[in-house]
Amino acid sequence: MSDERRDSRGRQRGAARARGERTRTAQAPSQRRRGSDPARTAAFDVLREVDASDAYANLVLPPLLRERGVTGRDAAFATELAYGTLRLRGRYDAILARCVDRPLDRLDPPLLDVLRLGAHQVLGMRVPQHAAVSETVGLARERVGTGPAQMVNAVLRKVARTPLPEWLDLLRAAAPDAVTASAVVGSHPVWIARALREALAGDGRDPAELDALLEADNTAPRVTLVARPGLVSVTELRGQAPDGMRLDSGRWAPTALVLGGQDPLLLPAVADGRAGVQDEGSQVVALALAAAPLEGRDARWLDLCAGPGGKAALLAALAAQRGATLVANEVAPHRARLVAKALRAVPDGVVERVRTGDGREVGEQEPGAYDRVLVDAPCTGLGALRRRPESRWRRTPADLSALTGLQRELLSCAIDAVRVGGVVAYVTCSPHLAETRLVVDDVLRRRRVDGVPDAERIDAPAALRAVVAPGVDLPLGDRADAQLWPHVHGTDAMHLTLVRRVR
Incomplete structure (x- = not known):
C-alpha cells in the first residue's frame, strides 16, 4: 500500500479520501462507531499476535485479558470471538472471497483479520447483525483506518444478506x-x-x-481435570470446589472430572500439583501403560518425551502407589522445568530425576534398564486441533517427513531402553496413519535378532478397557492398537500402541 493512502497516523485511507474527495454515509457523525469495545479489541489483538508472531491463542489471550481488566461476560465473549474466528477461518475466507472484489491475499493482514472477526459475529455467534456490523466497522476505523472501515461495512452487509446454511450449500456446490x-x-x-x-x-x-x-x-472442548491417584481423590477434589464451580464425572477415566466453570486454579489441589488440567484421552493412555500386563519386576518407569509433564505426573502418582520410580526425560530445558513443576506434589524418592537430554540416546546409555516406557512422541498435533485452532493453518504435509523420522528413532530407542518382558507405550496426539500405524510397522519390521523380531504389539484396546470407569463400554476398533476420536469419545484424537520387548 503506497504512503499516499496513509494518513498522518499511518492508517490506511480510502481511495476517494486520498484524492481529496469526500464521502458521506447515512449516519450522522455522532452516530458512527469511533472505536470498539475491549472484548473485540482483545480478540483482534490475539489474531494479530497469532499471525505476526506465530503465537498460540491459548497463551496470548488469558494474560492479555488480565492486563486489560476484561472479565466475566466480556472475557467469555472475547474468548469465543478469538477462538471461533481462528477455528472457522477457512470457512469464513471462502465466504469473504465471494464478497470482496480482490483476492484475499492482496488485503492487508490486519484488515483481513477484522473481516474474519466480523464474519464470525454475523454467521457464528448470537450477535444481532446490526451490532456485529457496526462494532466491527468501529474496530476497523480504530485499528486500520477510515477507508478500510467503509469496505468492512460493505463486505459484512453482503455477508449478512445470506444465511449461514445457504452459504454452506454454496460452498459445497462449488x-x-x-x-x-x-x-x-x-x-x-x-x-x-x-x-x-x-x-x-x-x-x-x-x-x-x-x-x-x-x-x-470446531467445538470448544470443556476443561478436564485429573485427580492424581494417591495425591488427591476425585471425591476430595469435588469437595474443594467453591460456590458456582461444577465438576462432573469424566466419561472414561476414573481419575477425570469435567469443569463446568471458573478457574481450575481456585481448587487447592490444582494449585499445588496434586491435580491438574489434562484431556481425558491423555489420562487413559497413561493409565493403560500402567495397567498393561507385565512379566517380571515392575520397579522402574521412563517417560521419554515428558514435557510439559501431565502424563509424567500421572505416571509418577501411579508409580508411588506401587513402589516404583520414574525417570522423566525432556530434550528442551524450558519444558524440563515445566515437567519438574508438574511433579512437585509427588512424594520424595518416586521421581529419580528430570533428565534434560535427547531421548534418542537413552536406549544406548541405559539399555534394558526400564520396565515400562512411555513415548509420547512429538507429532503434528492433528488430534488436538480443537484446543489449538491455529495449528491447522500452520502445519503442512512437509512437516510429516521430519516428524516421522524422529518418531521412528524415539520408538526404537524406547524398545532398547526397556527390558525383555517390559512394555512400551507409543502415543501420539495425531491419528494420521503416517505418524501412528506406519511408524510402528516400520520399527517392528526392522527390529530383528537373528532374523526373529525382538518386539511385538500387545492388545492396547484391552489395556484401555481395563482402566476406564467400571461398567463403561469404551468403543474401539478390533485392531491391536487403539485410536480415540473427538466425535466419538469426546477426547483429543490420541493414538496408543503397546509393544512388548520379547528378546
Whole structure:
C-alpha cells in the first residue's frame, strides 16, 4: 500500500479520501462507531499476535485479558470471538472471497483479520447483525483506518444478506469433490481433511464420519481435570470446589472430572500439583501403560518425551502407589522445568530425576534398564486441533517427513531402553496413519535378532478397557492398537500402541 493512502497516523485511507474527495454515509457523525469495545479489541489483538508472531491463542489471550481488566461476560465473549474466528477461518475466507472484489491475499493482514472477526459475529455467534456490523466497522476505523472501515461495512452487509446454511450449500456446490467440500465447510486444510478421512478408514470407521470429526474439531472442548491417584481423590477434589464451580464425572477415566466453570486454579489441589488440567484421552493412555500386563519386576518407569509433564505426573502418582520410580526425560530445558513443576506434589524418592537430554540416546546409555516406557512422541498435533485452532493453518504435509523420522528413532530407542518382558507405550496426539500405524510397522519390521523380531504389539484396546470407569463400554476398533476420536469419545484424537520387548 503506497504512503499516499496513509494518513498522518499511518492508517490506511480510502481511495476517494486520498484524492481529496469526500464521502458521506447515512449516519450522522455522532452516530458512527469511533472505536470498539475491549472484548473485540482483545480478540483482534490475539489474531494479530497469532499471525505476526506465530503465537498460540491459548497463551496470548488469558494474560492479555488480565492486563486489560476484561472479565466475566466480556472475557467469555472475547474468548469465543478469538477462538471461533481462528477455528472457522477457512470457512469464513471462502465466504469473504465471494464478497470482496480482490483476492484475499492482496488485503492487508490486519484488515483481513477484522473481516474474519466480523464474519464470525454475523454467521457464528448470537450477535444481532446490526451490532456485529457496526462494532466491527468501529474496530476497523480504530485499528486500520477510515477507508478500510467503509469496505468492512460493505463486505459484512453482503455477508449478512445470506444465511449461514445457504452459504454452506454454496460452498459445497462449488467444491471440486466431496473431501474438499467437507474441508471448506468444516474449515480445515484439504490435506488434513484427506488425512483424517484415511485415518478413519484405517481404524475401521466409516469415512463418512469426516464431517462429524471436523465439526468436533470446531467445538470448544470443556476443561478436564485429573485427580492424581494417591495425591488427591476425585471425591476430595469435588469437595474443594467453591460456590458456582461444577465438576462432573469424566466419561472414561476414573481419575477425570469435567469443569463446568471458573478457574481450575481456585481448587487447592490444582494449585499445588496434586491435580491438574489434562484431556481425558491423555489420562487413559497413561493409565493403560500402567495397567498393561507385565512379566517380571515392575520397579522402574521412563517417560521419554515428558514435557510439559501431565502424563509424567500421572505416571509418577501411579508409580508411588506401587513402589516404583520414574525417570522423566525432556530434550528442551524450558519444558524440563515445566515437567519438574508438574511433579512437585509427588512424594520424595518416586521421581529419580528430570533428565534434560535427547531421548534418542537413552536406549544406548541405559539399555534394558526400564520396565515400562512411555513415548509420547512429538507429532503434528492433528488430534488436538480443537484446543489449538491455529495449528491447522500452520502445519503442512512437509512437516510429516521430519516428524516421522524422529518418531521412528524415539520408538526404537524406547524398545532398547526397556527390558525383555517390559512394555512400551507409543502415543501420539495425531491419528494420521503416517505418524501412528506406519511408524510402528516400520520399527517392528526392522527390529530383528537373528532374523526373529525382538518386539511385538500387545492388545492396547484391552489395556484401555481395563482402566476406564467400571461398567463403561469404551468403543474401539478390533485392531491391536487403539485410536480415540473427538466425535466419538469426546477426547483429543490420541493414538496408543503397546509393544512388548520379547528378546
